[in-house]
Amino acid sequence: MKFTRRDALALGLGATAASFLPLRAMAATTDEVIAAFTGGADIAEGGVSLTAPEIAENGNTVPVSVDAPGAAAILLIATGNPSPGVATFNFGPLAGAQSAATRIRLAGTQEVIAIAKMPDGSFGKASQTVKVTIGGCGG
Numbered sequence: 001m002k003f004t005r006r007d008a009l010a011l012g013l014g015a016t017a018a019s020f021l022p023l024r025a026m027a028a029t030t031d032e033v034i035a036a037f038t039g040g041a042d043i044a045e046g047g048v049s050l051t052a053p054e055i056a057e058n059g060n061t062v063p064v065s066v067d068a069p070g071a072a073a074i075l076l077i078a079t080g081n082p083s084p085g086v087a088t089f090n091f092g093p094l095a096g097a098q099s100a101a102t103r104i105r106l107a108g109t110q111e112v113i114a115i116a117k118m119p120d121g122s123f124g125k126a127s128q129t130v131k132v133t134i135g136g137c138g139g
Contacts, residue, residue, distance in 0.1 A: 030077060030113075033085040037075045037115060038123050047124020048074065048116035059108065059132040065101035068116035068124060074100065075117075080110030106132050 028036075034043075048068035056062045066074050066089070076086045089100040104112075113127040 028083070028085065030079045030084045033075070033077055034113075034115065037073075037088070037117070041121070041123055043115060043123040043125045045125055047071075047118065047122075048114050048126045050112065050114040050126040050128050052112050052128050052130050054128075055131045055133070056106065058134050059106040060134075061103045062106050062130060062132070063101070063103050064112060065099065066114045066116075066126075067097075067099035068114075068118075069098055070118060071098040071116040071124075072119050073117045074098070075115045076102075076104070077113040077115070078104060078106055078110055079113065081105070081107050106130060108132050 048066060048071065051065045051067075052062065064076065066076060068074055072091060074089045074091075076088070077084050078086050086104050087100075087102060091098045098116075106112075109129070109131045111127050111129050113125065116124045118124065
């Protein structure tokens, strides 16, 4: 069998393309991420405060902070990103405050959601729409 450079190039490109296919198939939706965190429990509005800019000029670094007094964990979700689950902050019994601040990447204008899990098993939710002028996830 004669194996040419053209055959090797075609085989390499095909293998590269095939390696990217499962990543899209494995990406979870926003509802799946929320269900995995809450276990399907009902989520009440309130109990957590979310601070994010109304307009972000650059989606690469959008400052976000969350605060939920008494929470055991806080889930941060960006609904329009390819992978919506951005971060989960867990707080132990010795935590001084149940708050966190970070910078996230947003693909474009979308809703940012924070869900807090309370020690009694209840969940609270806050959300805010962030308008992005220059996307950060390849947009």
